[in-house]
Amino acid sequence: MPFSANSYIIFIIVGIVIAAVLGQSIYFLVKALKRAKQLGIAGSVVKKTVSSSAVFTIAPAVAVLLGVVVLSKTLGVPLPWLRLSVVGSLSYELIAAQNTSEPLGIGSDLVVDPSHYVTILLVMTLSIALSLVLAPIMTKKVQTGVSKIGMKDKKWGEIFFNAMFLGMISAFLGYVFCDVTYLSQGFAQGFTPVCVMVVSAVVMAVLGILSTKFKIRWLTDYALPISLICGMASAILFSDLFGGFEITKEMLEGVRA
Amino acid sequence: MKKPATYMDSVHRDGKIWGLSVAALIILVPVVLCFVFNALPDWQALGQGLLATLPMYWAVGLIEIFTYVPMLGAGGTYLSFVTGNISNLKLPCAVDAMERAGTKPGTEEAEVISTISIAVSSIVTTVIIILGVIFIVPLQPILENPVLKPAFEMILPALFGGLGVVFISKNVKLAIPPIILMLALFIFVPALNKSTVGIMVPVGVLFTLLVARIMYKKGII
Numbered sequence: 367m368p369f370s371a372n373s374y375i376i377f378i379i380v381g382i383v384i385a386a387v388l389g390q391s392i393y394f395l396v397k398a399l400k401r402a403k404q405l406g407i408a409g410s411v412v413k414k415t416v417s418s419s420a421v422f423t424i425a426p427a428v429a430v431l432l433g434v435v436v437l438s439k440t441l442g443v444p445l446p447w448l449r450l451s452v453v454g455s456l457s458y459e460l461i462a463a464q465n466t467s468e469p470l471g472i473g474s475d476l477v478v479d480p481s482h483y484v485t486i487l488l489v490m491t492l493s494i495a496l497s498l499v500l501a502p503i504m505t506k507k508v509q510t511g512v513s514k515i516g517m518k519d520k521k522w523g524e525i526f527f528n529a530m531f532l533g534m535i536s537a538f539l540g541y542v543f544c545d546v547t548y549l550s551q552g553f554a555q556g557f558t559p560v561c562v563m564v565v566s567a568v569v570m571a572v573l574g575i576l577s578t579k580f581k582i583r584w585l586t587d588y589a590l591p592i593s594l595i596c597g598m599a600s601a602i603l604f605s606d607l608f609g610g611f612e613i614t615k616e617m618l619e620g621v622r623a
Numbered sequence: 624m625k626k627p628a629t630y631m632d633s634v635h636r637d638g639k640i641w642g643l644s645v646a647a648l649i650i651l652v653p654v655v656l657c658f659v660f661n662a663l664p665d666w667q668a669l670g671q672g673l674l675a676t677l678p679m680y681w682a683v684g685l686i687e688i689f690t691y692v693p694m695l696g697a698g699g700t701y702l703s704f705v706t707g708n709i710s711n712l713k714l715p716c717a718v719d720a721m722e723r724a725g726t727k728p729g730t731e732e733a734e735v736i737s738t739i740s741i742a743v744s745s746i747v748t749t750v751i752i753i754l755g756v757i758f759i760v761p762l763q764p765i766l767e768n769p770v771l772k773p774a775f776e777m778i779l780p781a782l783f784g785g786l787g788v789v790f791i792s793k794n795v796k797l798a799i800p801p802i803i804l805m806l807a808l809f810i811f812v813p814a815l816n817k818s819t820v821g822i823m824v825p826v827g828v829l830f831t832l833l834v835a836r837i838m839y840k841k842g843i844i
Contacts, residue, residue, distance in 0.1 A: 369660045379655060383648050387705055388749050390641045394698050395742035397637070398735045401630050405732055407724070412739065415720045419740040420747045422719065426712045426782075427748040429775045431755035432766045438759065447756050451749050452649060453707040457818060458680070466672030470665060480662035487653040488664050489672035495650055497684035501704035502642030506635040508692040509700075516729040522839055525797070527728035529835035530694050531718060531790050532798050533828030534710070538783040540805025540827075541820040547810055558773065559780040566784030574788070590719045590785050597781025598774040605773035612776070612817075 369480035371442025380448040387452055414587050422591040425598060430456070437463070440474050445487060453494045462490045539563070545613045551621055558604040558611040566597030630731065631697065634738075638701030645705050683821055690825045694718070694728070698738030706745040710824065711779060715786050716744045722789060779817075796844055801831040 367375065402412050433456030437446035440463065449459045466489045467473070470482050477483045516523025542563045545556025570593040577585035585592075605611045628636070657663060691709055692700050695717060703713040720740035726733035755762055765771075791798040805827055809815045815823060838844045 367659055367661070369662070375659055376656065379652060379659075383645075383652060384749060384753070386645055386648055388746065390645060390705060391702055391742045391745040391749070393637070393641065394634075394702055394738055395746070397634070398698055398738035398742065401731075402735045402739065404630075405735060407732060407735065411724050411736075415724060415736055415739050416743050418723070419716050419720055419743040422716050423712065423744040423747040424751065426708070426778055427751040428755075428766070429778050430708060430712075430748060431752055431762075432775050434752060434755060435759065435763050435766050443756055443759060447752060448652065450707075451752050452645075452705060455708050455711065461818075462672070462676045462680075465675035466668055469668040469671040480656075480660035481665050482668075484653050484657050484660070484662055485664040485669050485672065487656065488669055489676055491650055491653050492673060493676045493680040494684070495646070496681045497687065497704055498646035498649060499643070500684065500688050501700055502639040502646070504688050505638060505692055505697055505700045508689060509697050512693040513729060522836075523729055524727060525835050525839055525844060526832065527693065528790070528794050529797060529831040530690075530828050531728075532794055533801055533831035534690075534694070534714070534824050535783055535787050535790055536798070536801035536805045536831065537820055537823040537827035538710070538779055539787055539802055540809035540823065541815070541817060542780045542783070542809075543806055544809040544816045559777055562777045563780040563784035563787075566781045567788045570785035570788040571792075587723060590715070590782075593785035594778070594781050597784055598777060601773040601777035601781065602770060605777075611773045 369478070369483065371477050371483060372444065373442075376442070376444040380444040383448060384451050418587045418591070421588060422594070425591070425594055432456075433459070436460075439476065440467075441477060441483070441486065445483075449490055453498060458494070459490060462486070462493050465489065548613050548618075551618075553613050553617060554608040555605075555610040555613055555617075556608075558601060558608050561604045561608075562597045562601045565600040566593045569593040569596040631734070634697045634701070634734075638697060642701050642705065686822075686825045690828050695741065696734040696737040698734060699741040702738070702741050702745055706748065708748070710821065711782065712748065713741050713744055715782055716740050718786065719789075779820075794844075797831070797835055797838060800834045801827050804830055 367373070399412065430450050433450050434443070434446040436456065437449070437459060446459070450456065463486055466486045470485060472482055477486070515526055542559045545553070546560060548556050570589055573585050573589040573592060576582060577589070601611060687709070691703070691714065694714060695703055699713070699717050703709050706713070717737040717740045721728060721733045721736050724732070724736045726736050805823065808823070835844065
């Protein structure tokens, strides 16, 4: 069959995999909904979980879609569609594609050689294969081990989970500040993520206070997506103010030159 | 007499079946395409590409299992490790849902809420990407508009600013040490940036657990 990175046959194969992944999500959703009823979790709580999770997902999902657009210029549409619907994220896939494109000696134009195409796809697939296989094999063992902690000492069990969440959040808060020291070299771009984070945090805090004071329940349900959108919108303003949102290698090399 | 299977038993059983089946499907895609297009990979480039990519991804993948399973719950893990985008989408979504539902992490109620939240998030993401693929031509200039670029690039700060307020305000004492450590590391170690933040998540988690244990034993928290 003649090769094209946008061949209908690739669309069909990718479509089958995505349908299976969608099937898995629907299966677990139905299973959890039934269990929620058995556990006596209020219908209103379940409904709000569904609606606010859906609303929250929209903005990050559009960003994932942007990744499909970026990668489609080199790899056609169906492959990025698969890679970003399943397992991957743009940064992972870009690194995998770049690490393979270099030894193949190809640039960022659309791949026209089927051998190059399957080579890139194999690197992407094998690189994430371990996570795919390990999750079904190890989840039970890890979870059983963790649940024993909670059973032995309830209070410590609660602190344990809070500590995990805080550990993760602190890593991302640290990353937000990673470029601020470049101000000494004349680059203020590193302050864009800091200001975006502050805007998002302030919006979240204000919404929290408003919903408690005036008893506006829906504000609590949609506080995270609202603070996310406000933060993202403020990024446009701060990026304009600080001349960008990141420090690139080229900028630093320009200074050294 | 054999004990009847609990909900959690069935989640693990179904998760294993679904997870391994979907993994097999995904791994088969490049093999099938080799046959369809009658093409073999460039073995040398494949080796070089794998050498440059695989060790880091596999190491991160292994650590992620231990870091994310307790936070996502079982159902959430089986779904998230297939659909991806964990730290920038699935985990914040689940954490926020569990917090709002008032469930305690580690309980079956939290497990159910986390699964519902991640399943909905996965379905919505898949549907949005399908719509995006169908309408890619008219959407491309909008998505790639340079004015919007900072908004899409700054999702993580916008996400963790809001989420941070909720968790830090509830655990101020415990939050201070990891935040100081991470700020110091990210500000003063140039190698730490957006692409290495994933590796620093387990470091932050382990450090916070250690600090939490000490504070708990000393009666500080």
